[in-house]
Structure formats: C-alpha cells, structure tokens
Ligand SMILES: Cc1ccn(O)c(=O)c1
C-alpha cells in the first residue's frame with residue numbers, strides 16, 4: 001500500500017507532473033541499486049574531498065528544495081579520485097525528503113527507501129566554463145548522494161536547520177557563511193557509482209552519480225524542520241515542501257559499480 005501511494009504521490013508532485021519521463025532517456029535517475037547486481041571495480045580509487053568552508057555563500061529556497069550555494073569561481077572546494085578523470089568543483093548541495101519517515105530518498109538500495117537524501121552537486125571546470133554549461137555536457141556533473149536515516153541528532157546539520165525558518169518561502173535567501181559540508185559525509189569510504197541524470201528539469205543525462213553506502217543519522221526534529229519549509233512564495237496559499245523526490249527510473253543498459261567488495 002505504501003508503495004503504490006508512494007508512486008502515486010510522486011506522480012502528483014507539481015515539479016514532475018509534466019516531466020515524469022524524458023523522451024528517449026537511456027540513463028535517467030534515480031534508480032534502485034540492487035546490491036547483488038553491482039560490480040566491484042578494483043580500479044575505482046578512494047574519493048578525495050577538499051572543501052573550503054569559506055566558499056559557502058548562502059542558503060535559499062528554490063521552490064523544490066533548500067539549497068546551499070558555494071563560490072565556484074576557483075578550484076577551492078573540489079572532489080577528485082573515485083571514478084573521476086579530473087577534479088570537479090562544488091557548486092551547491094540540497095536535500096530530497098518525504099512527508100513521513102517511510103519515504104523521501106530518491107535512490108533506493110535493494111528497494112529500501114530512506115527518509116531523506118543529500119545531494120552535493122559538482123561540475124567539471126576542465127570541460128565546461130560554468131555550471132550552467134556543464135549541465136548540458138556528457139559527464140559535466142558529479143553528484144554525491146548521501147542517505148539520511150532517523151537516529152541520533154546531527155550537530156553539524158543543526159547549523160543549517162537553524163537557518164531554515166529564514167528561508168521558509170520560495171525565493172527566500174539568507175546569508176550562510178563558513179559551513180563545511182564534509183561534516184555531512186559518512187566516515188565510511190564505500191560508494192556505488194553509475195551514469196545517470198539530473199532528477200529535476202532539465203533531467204539532462206550529464207551526471208556521474210556517487211552514492212555513499214552508509215547513511216548519516218539525523219533526528220526526528222531535524223527531519224520535521226525540513227517538512228516545515230514551503231513550496232510556495234510569501235502571500236500564496238501555503239503548500240508544505242515535502243515529497244520533493246523523483247520516482248524511480250529504469251536501469252536499462254547500465255551497470256552499477258561498487259568501490260567495495
Ligand atoms: C543539478 C541538480 C539539480 C537538481 N537535483 O536534484 C540534483 O540532484 C542536481
């Protein structure tokens with residue numbers, strides 16, 4: 001029952017009413033990662049993450065999530081290694097979550113859904129001159145996905161949660177300086193990686209996904225703060241910002257690689 005309402009719920013989501021499928025898409029995201037079908041790739045290197053907390057600019061409500069933007073005018077907050085040929089610059093991170101703890105993540109692992117999922121979005125400054133251009137480039141983007149599970153209070157996340165009331169409405173923005181997204185990364189280095197797409201329009205197939213195997217823990221109050229945000233602007237009839245995830249997409253002719261045995 002939850003599953004069907006889960007899928008029905010997605011279909012009604014305003015953002016994807018028109019964009020549920022991309023015509024001719026062969027590498028769409030998100031997907032259900034079947035652990036037993038993923039292939040260990042010994043050539044995958046450890047992911048190297050060097051974020052500079054002073055590149056953090058502000059938090060804003062873009063109408064489908066809350067997003068923390070970074071100064072990407074230089075190679076200051078970058079990732080490299082893993083499946084990547086070169087370094088990628090951090091542009092922003094945001095989350096996807098459900099109305100209740102039973103669903104919310106975009107990716108699944110063996111059909112297990114998490115209450116929320118963090119996406120750290122990076123672009124390739126070697127093949128593109130801007131993030132906007134990289135969106136349209138094959139392998140222009142790398143998104144690190146981190147699952148959130150209900151558990152202990154997350155002290156690092158709380159600094160961001162405390163800023164959410166200031167960005168309750170669509171297009172609200174608040175200054176947010178010196179934040180190190182590394183605090184949101186699980187310590188376990190294991191990840192899956194596959195070729196996919198954006199999960200919001202324009203849904204372009206330009207993303208190398210790196211999905212961390214181990215979730216981070218957040219507490220009930222922190223998840224409930226996410227759910228107090230609004231899709232709607234000030235003055236409009238309020239619509240709670242929940243269920244801002246895209247439905248699962250077919251794996252088609254893709255193999256998910258794992259960095260671990
Ligand atoms: C660039 C981009 C835009 C939206 N979402 O959800 C992503 O994960 C990445």
Ligand SMILES: [Zn+2]
Nearest residue numbers: 094096119199
């Ligand atoms: Zn996302």
